[in-house]
Amino acid sequence: MSEPVLEIHDLRKSFGALKATDGVSLELRPGQIHALIGPNGAGKSTLIHQIAGSLKADSGTIRFLGRDIGGLDMAARARLGLARSFQISSLAQEFSALRNVMLAVQARQGSSFRFFRQVTDDKTLTEPAMAMLERVGLATRAHVPAAELSHGERRQLEIAIALALSPRAFLFDEPMAGMGPEGSKRLTSFLDELRHQAPMLLVEHDMDAVFALADRVSVLVYGRIIASGTVDEIRSDPDVRRAYLGETA
Numbered sequence: 179m180s181e182p183v184l185e186i187h188d189l190r191k192s193f194g195a196l197k198a199t200d201g202v203s204l205e206l207r208p209g210q211i212h213a214l215i216g217p218n219g220a221g222k223s224t225l226i227h228q229i230a231g232s233l234k235a236d237s238g239t240i241r242f243l244g245r246d247i248g249g250l251d252m253a254a255r256a257r258l259g260l261a262r263s264f265q266i267s268s269l270a271q272e273f274s275a276l277r278n279v280m281l282a283v284q285a286r287q288g289s290s291f292r293f294f295r296q297v298t299d300d301k302t303l304t305e306p307a308m309a310m311l312e313r314v315g316l317a318t319r320a321h322v323p324a325a326e327l328s329h330g331e332r333r334q335l336e337i338a339i340a341l342a343l344s345p346r347a348f349l350f351d352e353p354m355a356g357m358g359p360e361g362s363k364r365l366t367s368f369l370d371e372l373r374h375q376a377p378m379l380l381v382e383h384d385m386d387a388v389f390a391l392a393d394r395v396s397v398l399v400y401g402r403i404i405a406s407g408t409v410d411e412i413r414s415d416p417d418v419r420r421a422y423l424g425e426t427a
C-alpha cells in the first residue's frame with residue numbers, strides 16, 4: 179500500500195483543563211477522502227488548525243509527505259502543498275474572482291504581492307487562473323467582485339484558489355455549510371473528482387456527503403477518535419451510533 183501523504187501521531191492540545199485534542203492519530207493516503215465527523219465541540223476544527231499550522235499542538239507529530247512539519251508555520255506548510263479551505267475565507271472581497279485566483283497563482287510562483295498591480299494582464303497569471311475558474315464552473319463570473327458572488331459561487335472560488343496552489347493534500351472544514359440541497363449535490367460530485375488531484379481530510383456535518391464520498395471515516399468525540407473505518411463499518415458501529423449517529427444512521 180502506498181505511503182501516507184499525511185500522518186498524525188498522538189497529537190494533543192489543551193485549552194486550560196479542556197483536552198480539545200486528546201491523543202489523536204490518523205493517516206491520509208493518496209487518492210483518499212478521509213472524513214472526520216463528530217458532535218459540535220468535539221475538536222474537529224482544533225485538529226484542522228493544528229495540521230494547517232494556525233495553532234500549535236502541545237505534543238505529538240504531524241508528518242506531511244514524509245517530513246515532520248510540526249516546526250513550520252502556516253505559510254511554509256501551504257508552500258509544501260497543504261491547502262486548507264472554507265471555514266476561514268481566504269477571499270479578497272473587493273477583487274474579482276479572476277484576480278483572487280491570480281493572487282494564488284502568483285503566490286505559488288513565488289513572486290511578491292507588491293507587484294500585483296503591474297501584472298494584472300500577465301498571461302502567465304491570467305491563463306492558469308482562468309483555467310482554474312473554468313474547472314470549478316465559474317468562468318462566466320470571472321470579472322465579478324468576490325463580494326457580489328453567491329454563497330455557492332464563493333465556495334467554487336475558494337476551491338479554484340486551493341487548486342491554484344497545486345496542493346498535495348486538501349484540508350476542508352465544512353465545505354457543505356450553508357449550501358442548499360442542489361449546491362451540496364454539485365459540490366459533492368466535484369469533491370469526488372478532486373480526490374484524483376490530491377487526497378482530502380474532510381470535516382463535515384452533512385452525512386449524505388460524508389457517506390457518499392469518504393473512503394475512511396474517523397469519529398471524534400471529546401477530542402478522541404472513538405472509531406475509524408469504512409462508511410459501512412462506521413454506520414454499524416454501536417458506539418458511534420450511540421455517541422453521534424443515533425438518529426441519522
Ligand SMILES: Nc1ncnc2c1ncn2[C@@H]1O[C@H](COP(=O)(O)OP(=O)(O)OP(=O)(O)O)[C@@H](O)[C@H]1O
Binds near residue numbers: 218220221
Ligand atoms: N481558542 C480556544 N480557547 C479555548 N477553548 C477553545 C478554543 N478553541 C476551541 N476551544 C474549545 O475546544 C473544544 C473543541 O472545539 P472545536 O471548535 O475544535 O470543535 P468542533 O468539533 O470543530 O466543533 P463544531 O462542529 O461546532 O465546529 C470546544 O469545547 C471549544 O469550546
